[in-house]
Amino acid sequence: MKARMLATHVALPVLVIAASAQAQAADFDWMKFKGKTITFLANNNPVSQALLTYKADFEKLTGMTLKVDGYQEQQMRQRLVTVMNANSDEVDVFMTLPSREGEQFAAAGWYGDLTAMVKNEVAKEYDPSGLSQALLKSATFGGKLTSMPMNIEGPIFYYRTDIFKKCGLEAPKTIKDVEAAAEKIKTCDSTVTPFVSRGLKPAVAYTFSNMLHNIGGTYIANGKSNLCSAKGKEALDTYSRLLRDFGPPGVVNYSFQQISALYRSGRAAMAFESSNELRTVMDGGARLKDTGLLPFPAGEAGQVPTTIGWGLAVSSHSKQPEAAWYFVQWATSPEVQKKMALQGIAPPRPSVAKDPEYRKWIDEEPVRKEWQAALDVLATKGSSEVGYPIVANPESREFIGQAVQDLILKQKPVDQACADADKALDALIAQK
Amino acid sequence: MSDTAATFTQDRQKLEMAALSAPAVLFTVAMIAFPVVYTIWLGFQTFTSTGKQSFAGLANYSKLISDVEFWHGLWITIALFVLSLALQLVFGVWLALVLFHAKRLPGIVRSLFISPFMMPPVVAGMMWLVILDPSLGAANYILQSLGLPPSDWLASPTWVIPTVALIDSWQWTPYVALIVLGGLQSLPPSVYEAAQIDGASPFKTFQRITLPLLLPTIVTAAILRSVDLLRFFDIIYITTQGGPGNASNTLNIYGFRVGFEFFNIGYASALMLTLTAIVFGAVLAFNRLRGAVAW
Numbered sequence: 058m059k060a061r062m063l064a065t066h067v068a069l070p071v072l073v074i075a076a077s078a079q080a081q082a083a084d085f086d087w088m089k090f091k092g093k094t095i096t097f098l099a100n101n102n103p104v105s106q107a108l109l110t111y112k113a114d115f116e117k118l119t120g121m122t123l124k125v126d127g128y129q130e131q132q133m134r135q136r137l138v139t140v141m142n143a144n145s146d147e148v149d150v151f152m153t154l155p156s157r158e159g160e161q162f163a164a165a166g167w168y169g170d171l172t173a174m175v176k177n178e179v180a181k182e183y184d185p186s187g188l189s190q191a192l193l194k195s196a197t198f199g200g201k202l203t204s205m206p207m208n209i210e211g212p213i214f215y216y217r218t219d220i221f222k223k224c225g226l227e228a229p230k231t232i233k234d235v236e237a238a239a240e241k242i243k244t245c246d247s248t249v250t251p252f253v254s255r256g257l258k259p260a261v262a263y264t265f266s267n268m269l270h271n272i273g274g275t276y277i278a279n280g281k282s283n284l285c286s287a288k289g290k291e292a293l294d295t296y297s298r299l300l301r302d303f304g305p306p307g308v309v310n311y312s313f314q315q316i317s318a319l320y321r322s323g324r325a326a327m328a329f330e331s332s333n334e335l336r337t338v339m340d341g342g343a344r345l346k347d348t349g350l351l352p353f354p355a356g357e358a359g360q361v362p363t364t365i366g367w368g369l370a371v372s373s374h375s376k377q378p379e380a381a382w383y384f385v386q387w388a389t390s391p392e393v394q395k396k397m398a399l400q401g402i403a404p405p406r407p408s409v410a411k412d413p414e415y416r417k418w419i420d421e422e423p424v425r426k427e428w429q430a431a432l433d434v435l436a437t438k439g440s441s442e443v444g445y446p447i448v449a450n451p452e453s454r455e456f457i458g459q460a461v462q463d464l465i466l467k468q469k470p471v472d473q474a475c476a477d478a479d480k481a482l483d484a485l486i487a488q489k
Numbered sequence: 490m491s492d493t494a495a496t497f498t499q500d501r502q503k504l505e506m507a508a509l510s511a512p513a514v515l516f517t518v519a520m521i522a523f524p525v526v527y528t529i530w531l532g533f534q535t536f537t538s539t540g541k542q543s544f545a546g547l548a549n550y551s552k553l554i555s556d557v558e559f560w561h562g563l564w565i566t567i568a569l570f571v572l573s574l575a576l577q578l579v580f581g582v583w584l585a586l587v588l589f590h591a592k593r594l595p596g597i598v599r600s601l602f603i604s605p606f607m608m609p610p611v612v613a614g615m616m617w618l619v620i621l622d623p624s625l626g627a628a629n630y631i632l633q634s635l636g637l638p639p640s641d642w643l644a645s646p647t648w649v650i651p652t653v654a655l656i657d658s659w660q661w662t663p664y665v666a667l668i669v670l671g672g673l674q675s676l677p678p679s680v681y682e683a684a685q686i687d688g689a690s691p692f693k694t695f696q697r698i699t700l701p702l703l704l705p706t707i708v709t710a711a712i713l714r715s716v717d718l719l720r721f722f723d724i725i726y727i728t729t730q731g732g733p734g735n736a737s738n739t740l741n742i743y744g745f746r747v748g749f750e751f752f753n754i755g756y757a758s759a760l761m762l763t764l765t766a767i768v769f770g771a772v773l774a775f776n777r778l779r780g781a782v783a784w
Contacts, residue, residue: 131750134749134750135749138748138749138752138754161752165752250624257730258730258732258733259750305623305624306623306624306639306641306644307622307623307624307643307644307645308644309644309732309733309734310644310728310729310733315622318625319624322625324624324625449751451750451751452750455746459734459735462734463734466646466733466734468646468734488537
């Protein structure tokens with residue numbers, strides 16, 4: 058069974074890509090679908106914003122019209138659910154987070170199968186095998202490739218080098234070092250918040266998963282929720298204690314906006330937040346020279362960073378999947394991803410990360426170098442498991458967040474918080 | 490023209506009018522009826538996380554009775570409704586009286602007083618989110634400048650509902666004031682002249698004349714605000730998303746999450762239909778009250 062899963066989940070994407078490399082169509086014509094209109098349901102985030110800067114290039118290259126339907130993340134999903142439940146062909150291409158909704162959307166049959174298109178309909182310069190294998194793997198469900206990666210991202214550790222120096226601290230190497238540094242900063246510089254990370258219920262899983270995996274915990278063991286294991290409890294206790302004892306007041310409402318604002322304003326010494334927030338955090342230049350970046354420090358299981366990426370999927374209800382694929386292909390091509398990288402969108406292609414122009418941009422600032430070094434670790438060691446690897450993944454994140462909030466707000470002891478979460482999560486795991 | 494001919498012409502005119510207005514009437518009925526009927530139908534369906542659908546009979550409604558989150562959401566909805574409505578009616582009447590008596594108040598000041606409800610709730614939510622941020626917000630800065638302890642505001646399970654009620658009241662009290670102001674301006678001056686001749690104090694005049702005469706207007710404002718308050722969604726969604734924990738998880742927020750985050754559209758429909766029934770119940774109750782206080 059395990060061998061079959063391995064073949065499906067690991068070998069298949071590699072085989073698909075390898076085969077596709079040989080099958081690149083010599084007669085590939087970008088103008089094949091000239092005159093058609095593609096509707097793209099976009100999450101209005103930095104990734105799509107960077108991509109859509111080049112919308113006119115796509116239209117010029119293909120002769121197609123790109124109609125963009127852009128929303129904030131939650132509203133985009135709301136719209137997608139409505140469209141897909143109605144079996145509507147209104148949307149041709151949509152943005153998706155395979156780590157969050159991949160299992161669910163795949164089981165619902167909402168993703169078009171890209172496996173054959175990657176083999177048969179690719180431009181010479183596309184190089185699908187150059188895309189992150191880890192991200193392709195995380196977008197493959199039941200042997201079907203469901204989306205192409207647009208970026209690579211994950212939570213990383215931002216820390217203030219000036220405050221660390223003032224307090225006689227070294228860059229933390231372990232989670233215990235983070236706790237010790239927070240304790241020391243609390244007395245050394247009372248004007249700053251020692252540590253901040255996500256406390257908002259649905260957002261917690263993104264950062265907590267990294268902590269859990271570094272400590273050596275797992276979400277599921279023997280088909281049951283595993284938060285009440287020794288490692289699970291340790292992760293819950295450590296994460297919530299860091300936020301309760303060293304975090305800002307009101308941290309239970311903190312997601313990326315609040316964390317970035319707090320850190321950028323110079324009022325946090327350590328922040329555990331998305332690599333995507335680099336541009337926001339550095340906005341204004343105040344943090345450019347006093348910030349160090351690392352993957353989240355190791356636990357007993359070493360460093361197992363969370364690595365995810367937005368993907369572009371073709372709707373299974375699209376009446377023009379081939380034309381839609383042309384847009385997906387253009388948007389995830391080396392040329393476009395290089396342009397996006399120069400706008401601070403971490404490329405899911407190692408070749409782009411090594412590109413001289415991109416390296417020049419990276420080398421302009423030491424903090425960018427550290428950012429790229431952290432991303433390299435994410436790319437090689439990362440796990441895309443954010444929350445439970447089940448169909449009801451989004452709902453599972455609620456219960457993880459609830460357990461963490463119960464501990465931050467001291468509403469339950471750890472044994473009760475994890476037991477309540479495990480009970481609810483076991484019911485979710487049992488759902489088909 | 491004979492009677493028969495006149496009747497025939499009238500009937501024909503009626504028929505023509507009915508025929509001409511039929512498309513608009515049908516369209517309006519369809520636009521209102523279709524979503525309601527569709528939601529009722531969805532309430533009898535069950536959807537798995539993968540969108541697979543099957544007939545569930547009354548299962549969604551029986552699940553609702555044993556769902557702790559539903560009862561919690563109902564309690565939060567009612568608490569928020571009572572607190573916000575009380576604040577808005579009390580301060581709305583007060584603001585209306587101020588605007589009514591301060592006749593020389595410049596137009597720009599009057600406009601400023603009533604401007605908050607013109608702001609989109611999403612913008613109001615974002616603005617208050619920033620003001621009430623426990624670390625960076627202006628609210629705690631002001632409290633601390635006055636020597637008062639800071640508050641966690643929206644991040645405190647205890648204070649989140651009063652804080653949300655305050656935000657909503659900040660936005661909608663001027664709306665209530667505007668309705669009450671209209672009522673004040675229509676009150677007969679002769680009653681006040683009689684009270685003045687009888688030597689009634691301003692407080693007695695307010696208590697015995699203004700308030701009883703204003704009651705139908707206040708109840709009308711209460712009806713309008715009740716419908717909105719029971720459907721309250723946007724500011725909570727922007728500021729807390731139902732948190733911390735589930736301390737501000739109203740029925741509306743809960744229904745939204747069940748439907749659009751967990752994809753259980755059937756159960757979400759059952760939740761929303763129950764909320765709709767509650768809204769209808771509240772409106773009927775206030776309508777009866779309005780009948781009782783009419784003069």
